[in-house]
Amino acid sequence: MKIIQMISEDEAALYDRQIRLWGVDAQKKLLSSRILLININGVAAEIAKNLVLGGIHSLTIMDFKTVSPEDLKFNFLLDQSSVGKNRAESCVNALQTLNPMVKVYSDKEPLSLKDPQFLSDKNFDLVCIISNDFDEINKINKICRNNNVLFLSGYVFGLYGFMFVDFNSYQYIVEAPKISEDNFDKKKNAQDAGCSVKQEAEEKLTFEERKTDFKSFENFINEYDHVLKNLSTTKLKRLSKTYLIILLFREFLEHFKRPFDSKIPEDTENLLNLKKKLFDDLKIDQDLLSDTYLLSKTFDEFSPVNAILGGIIAQEIIKAISKKNEPVDNFFLFDGNLMLGEVIKI
Amino acid sequence: MDLSSHRLLVVGAGGIGCELLKNLILTGFTDIQVIDLDTIELSNLNRQFLFQKCHVGKPKALTARESVLKYNPNANITAYHDSIMNQKYNVDYFKQFSIVLNALDNKAARSHVNRLCLAADVPLIESGSAGYLGQVTLIKKNTTECYDCLPKPPQKTFPGCTIRNTPSEPIHCIVWAKHLFNQLFGAEDPDEAVSPDGEDPENMANAGQNSVEKTEVVRVSTRQWAKETKYNPVKLFNKLFNDDVKYLLSMSKLWEKRKPPTPLDWSECINNSSIPLREDQNSQENSKMTSLRIWSMNECCKIFEDSINKLYQRLTNAGDDGILCWDKDDEDALNFVASAANLRCVVFSIVVKSKFEIKSLAGNIIPAIATTNAIVAGLIVLEALKVLENKTEECKTVYLRDRPIQNKMIVPGQLVKPNPKCYVCAVKPEILVKINLNTFTVKQFETKILKQELNMVQPDVEIDDGTGRIIISSEEGETDANNEKTLSTFGLTDQSRLKCDDFFQDYELKIILYHSENLDSTKEYEFISDSQAIKDIQINVEKENLKQRQLEEERKSKPVEEDIVIESVKSSEEKKRSYEKAFLDENVPSQEETSSKKLKPEESEDLTSTSVNNASDVISDEDEVKNNQQCENDVLLEEVEEIMIEDDSKQVAENLNGQNGHKTMPKENKDSNGSGGEDDDDVIECSSEDDVIEINDDDSQSRQTVSSNYYQNGNTNPSTVDKQTINEIKFFQHLNFESFQIFELLQIN
Secondary structure, eight states: OOOOOSOOHHHHHHTHHHHHHHHHHHHHHHHTOEEEEEOOSHHHHHHHHHHHHHOOSEEEEEOOSBOOHHHHHHOTTOOGGGTTSBHHHHHHHHHHHHOTTSEEEEEOSOGGGSOGGGSSTTTOSEEEEEOSOHHHHHHHHHHHHHHTOEEEEEEEETTEEEEEEEOSEEEEEEEEEEEOHHHHHHHHHHHHHSSSOOOOOOEEEEEEEEEEEOOOHHHHHHHHHHHHHTSOHHHHHTSOHHHHHHHHHHHHHHHHSSOOOTTSHHHHHHHHHHHHHHHHHHTOOGGGGOHHHHHHSOOSOOHHHHHHHHHHHHHHHHHHHHTBSOOOOSEEEEETTTTEEEEEOO | OOGGGOEEEEEOOSHHHHHHHHHHHHHTOOEEEEEEOOBOOGGGTTTOTTOOGGGTTSBHHHHHHHHHHTTOTTOEEEEEESOTTSTTSOHHHHHTOSEEEEOOOOHHHHHHHHHHHHHHTOOEEEEEEETTEEEEEEEOTTTSOOTTSSOOOOOOOOBHHHHHTOOOSHHHHHHHHHHHHHHHTSOOOGGGOOSOOTTOGGGGGGTGGGHHHHHHHHSSOHHHHHHHTTTOHHHHHHIIIIIHHHHHHHOGGGGSSSOOOOOOOHHHHHTOOSOBSSOOTTHHHHTTOGGGSOOBHHHHHHHHHHHHHHHHHHHHHTOTTOOOOOOTTOHHHHHHHHHHHHHHHHHTTOOOOOHHHHHHHHHTOOOOOHHHHHHHHHHHHHHHHHHHTTOGGGOOEEEEEEEEETTEEEEEEOOOOOOTTOTTTSSSOEEEEEEOTTTOBHHHIIIIIIIIITOOSSEEEEETTTTOOEEEOSSTTTTGGGTTSBGGGGTOOTTOEEEEEETTTTEEEEEEEEEOSOOOTTOSEEEOTTHHHHHHHHHHHHHHHHHHHHHHHHHHHOTTOOEEEOOOBOOOHHHHHHHHHHHHHTTSOOTTOOOBOOOOOSOOTTOOHHHHHHTTSOBOSOOBOOOSOOOGGGGGGSOOOGGGOOHHHHHHHHHHHHSSOOBOOOOOOSOTTOSSOGGGGOOOOOSSTTOEEEEEOTTOOSEEEEEOOOBBTTBOOOOEEEHHHHHHHHHHHHHHHHHHHHHHTTOOO
16 A cells, blocks of 8 residues: 655645545545446446545446446536547546546456455445446445455435445544633633733543444344334324435345336336335325326436435545544435435435 | 527536536537636536636636537537627627526626626526535516525624734735735735734824834835845844734733733744644644645745845836736745744644645635535526426525535525515615715725625716715716715715615615714625614523523532423524525625725635525425334335325424525534434534524634524424434534635735
8 A cells, every 4th residue: 555654735625625624634545446337327427526536546437237328417527528438437537637646547357357355445435336236235244344455335226325334343533622721711801801801712632532433334224124014003194205215225126136227117006115115015095106206207317316325425435535423334324405414324 | 398499698618607507518518608708727627527727727618618519510509709798798798698607716706797688687506615605596577586685694804903913814914915915025015004003993002102112113214225225134033023023012901811922033943943833733634745845944044035036127127117927836925824824823823724724824715626516516407407497486595515414415495585675676675874974985885885896887976965976977087076084075965865876787775874984894885674683683692691601500519400492482484594694694804904904805616695695504494303213124214205294293394495595503413324313412502593502602703603493293392402403403504614714804905
């Protein structure tokens, strides 16, 4: 791994506004981080943009699919000339232009053909996969967990989106403000003295080390039946709609052995049927997520939500790399109807 | 919905603007106009992704247009490299848009766009970001609060005597050094004096003794003196850090309760060792970036000397009347301010700062990152779509937090109804101005009150006594003869009314004058429309403090008792506003101060002042706090959405939702994974949403209104806040303070 002794003058000038926010130490960690991003759709393009702008060491885009005209609607890194070419390769140029100081690589080999050790900390500090295929997420999450690689996942479906975080056993630092005794006295004196204005309390920051043990994605896949059974009807009604939709996707996968695809017309119908059964089983009101509502909304990507989720996920990645501030543990769910983004542990 | 049928105006092509343009194009909008008067700088590139290094120096609006057209070459984008406050963009111009989206970074432009949107009756989405925090809200005529409905935090000022005589914080020395820069090289401003002030009220008791010395030191202007010495750095050094300091020492009263300053001697300092001026606590971290290093004394002196020589050379080259302008990105200017500030810090035993830190403070730099702007821009589009689909009632005011609070990271709040007393969007806007009519001139009235404070652009003012006499005209030169005349010259007395009209903003305001000769020396005017409310609130606050102190005493005597009971102050919507104002007014310098200078933001990127006010003062619809043992999964259920409210709480919740803007200070659930659930005991209960919990630090410096809508299972009594919660709220106070600080403290000219 490349070790950076000093932040260069160029870097200091370029990253000035963010170094003033997260500090030079965090920036240094970012500048030495190697990140793998699997599947480059619209929300992934947002994540890639944010990471490359922030200044990481290297970003590897992995995708074996080819660019369809549909992709152009959401992925701003692509243009007309990319159609038919590999998705990962087609994004490299646009990303590189955003920040020439970051190394941008592409990889079009499917993960299934890779050596299991490909996803290890020898190659990557963090892996992020964008997918609605929960089996795929689960598989990669397991490998990353075993190899001690930080793991994130996420997806956007219409007005909804989620992020899943697994940093395994994760240690980080939080800054806590503390008004020093010393300063307090000084302030009192100044007040007594009359003329001088009251002084602003000069807080000293204390650093506190904390640890969080994350749950695996498998836990969510396997335990959720149990989770649901233990929920009372009242509680279920309060579940985020985003969460209900994720549950539906999980049901769909289990039932049809493939992820839900909004481009296949009968999938929506199948999803509605699954919903009726699931909600009846759970004894919750079908109108909690009404059919008309589901039918009126797209489960495609949606650019404004891509921007929001892409911002949240990239920020979480930056947080994870700099090992600073409380991480999201372990799901972030966004609902664009309510304009609500909540963090829940599942 | 056919998005291409809507014409949009994007005001600003910076941090939020770049992201917003991309989102709009990708969402399918094709008819967009964008205005920005800025050009691209290197430090923009970490987030304004439509720009690259090769674009530095080019206009933002035009470059952004070029870049974003790649996403849809058929889009119809018109870009103007111009100020939105240009007359071209009048009410008729605004009327062509379905919606206006603000991506601005300053109060004046926000206020102006707000008025034009109200006048044109076009919905406006206002937004802002600062560091990790962001806010997006809808402003719609007769439906929501407008940008000026809430009083904005006053501009931070430092009293003259603190800057000139008794600095105690690095910022005081930095302000002094910037004033010194202007005195020596820039536009001289009598309000920016840097020499000791012999009339410091604190020292008045023995001012007489010093009168001889006083005349010696104060009479010659700093500029004059420097010119006579041909800007000799050594002589300047000895005057500023030795002679002047010795004079200050002679004002002995000042140092009775303070550590007296120590005069410096050039020859000693320049030969001083290379030991850093303070211990580098994080020397390891500092070694990672040059500008973070702490200078040694001799290095500081050399930089002081070197920067003066260079600046003097440039001043000479600029000719007889030439002046230099302070700019944080000007290396010589920054070196001068950093070295002079640090030398003064040494004199007053104040912690010295690195050049990097001084640049932040002196340049009023607000940190900005790509991710926050991206999220904010995404939220703007979602809000805009709701407006265009005529679903305004579904719109929210949305906050982005730096971490989950009550499990919420993106927090929706109810939109607030217009303030009926707003001086902008009320049916007949009125404001009362307390002013000394015998000394205040027409020109001052125009620049300070109408333009600076009330954000008018081209005001016409006539006396509202039926005579129609015009004292200020927007026609250039028409009323210049009035400029230096005082208001009383025109027969204006207590209770006189002025009709102020800004044709360009389509804005008319009645100003009621209140004559006062007793304004304290730091304030030239006061807006007092809410004076009674403020007084009421202040009395309440005092009562609360007293009660709290008593309770605190009681608690101490009964250590077993865990809970502190805090009485809630019943407060109407209006009082809440006033209270905020009262709170803010506390930051205005007190009577003792001799003079103060308005500080304006030099750079306040992507920041609404409302977002500063409310960033940690989150509005949330509904929060339920559970109080019993929970399994891990229950964390899922802590949050309740308004649409899903039920049980006993429904009644309460409905009551709450009937009110405007539930400003709450959500309890933080640090242990959001629910391991153990002991935090769930931290309950704030209030009898109604309108309750204002006034949490007061012992030092009473940082107050925070907490209008809380916490409740527990419909049980509305009593109001309790436990210890942990208080700590959490204190933490918020800090957060609020900090963002406030970023915005307010650093606005130095």
